[in-house]
Each structure stands twice: as C-alpha cells, then as structure tokens.
Amino acid sequence: MKADPSVQRSLLDLAKVDAELSRLEHRRRTMPELAQIEETEKSLRAKKDALVSVRTQVSDLDREVTRQEREVESVRARGDRDRKLLESGSVSAKQLTDLEHELNSLQRRQSALEDDLLELMERREALELDAQRTGAEVDKAEQELADARSRMAEALTDIDTSKARRDADRAALLPRFGDDLLALYEKVRAQKGIGAALLRARRCGACQLDIDRNAIAEIKAAPEDAVMRCENCGAILVRTMESGL
Template identity: 65%
Template structure:
C-alpha cells in the first residue's frame, strides 16, 4: 500500500487523539469514585439495617413500658377501691381482714411492677441513645454517598467534555486520509489497540520492540511512500529522521 509520507505522519496525530480517547474511556471505567460509591452503598445499607434494628427494639420496649404502666394503674385502681371500701366502715370483720390482706398483696405487686418499669425505662433510655447514634451515623453515610456521587458526576462531566471535543477532532482528521489507509489503521487499532506509531531509534513506538537487522534492511530499501507495518504488533510504522534507518 502506498501513501504520501506527509499523510502517514498525520497518522501519528490521529493515533494521539485515539490514545487520549482510550485514556478517557479507561478513566471513565475506573474512576475511584465508583469504588467509593460502592463502599458507601454497603455502609449505607448496613447503617439503615442497624437503625431499623434499634428502632424495632425501641418500639418493643415502648410497648412493654406502656403495658407495665397500664398494669400499675390497674393495681392502683384496685388499691384505691379497697381503701375506699375500708374507709366506708361498711365491711364486716372477716371482709376487713381479707381487704387488709389484699391491700398488702397489691402493695407488694405494685412495688414489683414499679421496679420492673424502672428497669424497662432505663433500657429504653439507653436504646433511645442508640437510635440517636444510629441516625447520626446514617446521616453521615448519606452525606458521604452524596459527596462521592457529586465528585463522580463532576469527573464524568469533565471526561464527557474531553471525549466530545476529541471525537469531533477525530471526525475532522479522518477526512485527511485515503480510505484504504484509514481502513488499515482502524483494523489494526481494533485488534491491537494502537493503529500507528513512530519508528524511533529502530524501535516500534507501539510495542517498543527493536527491529532486527533484516527488518531494518527491508525498511531502508522501502520507498518513502510505502506503508510498512511492525512484524510484531502490526501497527503502521511511520518513518521519520528519528527512525534511525
């Protein structure tokens, strides 16, 4: 294949644009914010689960406290009725003894219930502190997630800007090349990643391999407009005074 040496040299500009586009694509796939967001999502889910657990425990304790308070109120109401009956003076000796015994039992029951209630309220107070701590942790995790997402979006926007600009440059540059030369370049790039590179100091700029003597001899004999490719990687080798031929 033949192509004007100046046209071949312009392939290096195209290859530089393609290298930048490849770096943009790689950067887009490997943004550190992506991994950070994945970790933030895991932390967020864990903190959400933790909050649900302590809120469930708090709800259970609140119901227990309410039930205990209701039972204490019932005991107190029963005690008030018994004391009112005693105060009425309308009970006989036998019933009086029974009422006094029942009042003693109710007082002991009320004391036990109040002790249990105090323990429940102390536990609830501790769990309320856990709930506040869990909510603060969740807020912090949500903030971290939002920050990471914001930084990711900014980075992606920057990359998109570069991609758009350089893709437009590439579209204009493609028009400078003969169809057969561009087709060869694109085919090699699709398979090897680099379509063309400078032959510098006898090394292929794509694979960095130094050409052996037989290849160098062939390159010296090749016409200036001959399109040559690296035997190792297939990239079009652009020859200039830097090639060392």
C-alpha cells in the same frame, strides 16, 4: 499498500488522539468516586437497616411500657379501692383479714411492676439514644454519598468535555486518510490497542520492541510511500528522521 509519507505521519496525530480517548475511557471506568459511591451506598444501606431495627425495638418497648403502665395503674386502683373499703369500717373481721392480705399482695405486685416498668423505660432511653446516634450516622452517610456523587458528576463533565474535543480532533483528521489505510489502522487498533506508531531508533513505538536487522533492512529498502508494519505487534510503522534508518 502505499500512502504519501505526510499522510502516514498524520497517523501519529490520529494515534495520539485515540490514545487520549482511550485514557479518558479508562478514567471513566476507574473513577475513584465509583468505588467510593459503591462503598458509601453499602454502608448507608447497613446504617438504614440498623436504624429501622432500633426504631422497631423502641416501638415495641413503647407498647410494652404502655401495657406495663396500665397494669401498674390497675393494681394501684385496686389497692386504693381496698384501702377505702378498709377505712369505711363496714367490713367483717374475716373480710378485714382478707383485705389486709390482698393489700400486701397488691403492694408487692405494684412494687415489682414498677421495677419492671423502670427497667423498660431505661432500656427505651438507651435505645432512643442509639436511634439518635444511628440517625446521625445515616445523615452523615447520606451527605458523604451526595458529595461523592457531586464530585463524580464534575469529573464526568470534565471527561465528557475532553472527549468532545478529542472527537472533534479525530473527525478533522479522518479526511486525510484513504479508506484502505484507515481500515488497516482501525483493524490493528481494534486488535492491539495501537494502530500506528513511530519507528524511533529502530524500535517500534507501539510494542517498544526492537526491530531485527532483516526487517530493518527491508524497511530501509522500501519506498517512502510504502506502508510498513511492525513484525512483532502489527502496528503501522511511521518512518521519520528519528527512525535511524
């Protein structure tokens, strides 16, 4: 294959643009914000699950507190009724003994229920504090996630802007090349990552390997418009005054 030396040198400009496009694509795939967002989303889900759990426990305790309060009130009301009956003086001696015994039992029962109720309320207070802390952690994680997403959006905008410029540069370069030369360049680039590189000081600029003497002699003897390729990586070798031929 043959191509004007100036056209071959333009391949270096195309390769430079393509290298920048590759870097931009790599940057898009490996943005630190992606890992941060994934980690923050995972943390946020865990914190939200914890918040749901603690709120469920608070709700369960609220029902238990309400039930316990009703039971305390029931025992208190029964005790008040028994005391009024005692104070009325209208009960027999046997009824009096039974009422006094029942009042003692009710007092013990009320005291035990009130102790249980106090313990429930203390547990609920602790859980409510836990819910507040967890809720604050959820809010913080949500803000961190929003900030990371905002930074990622800014970075993506910057990448997209740079890519649009490089795409325009590439589109402006393509008309310089013949179909055969461009097809070869694209084929090599698809296989090796770099389609063309400068031959500098007898070294391939794509694979960074030295070209052996026989290949160098062949390249040196080839016409200026001959399209030469690296024997190691297959990239198109562009010859200039830096090639050391």
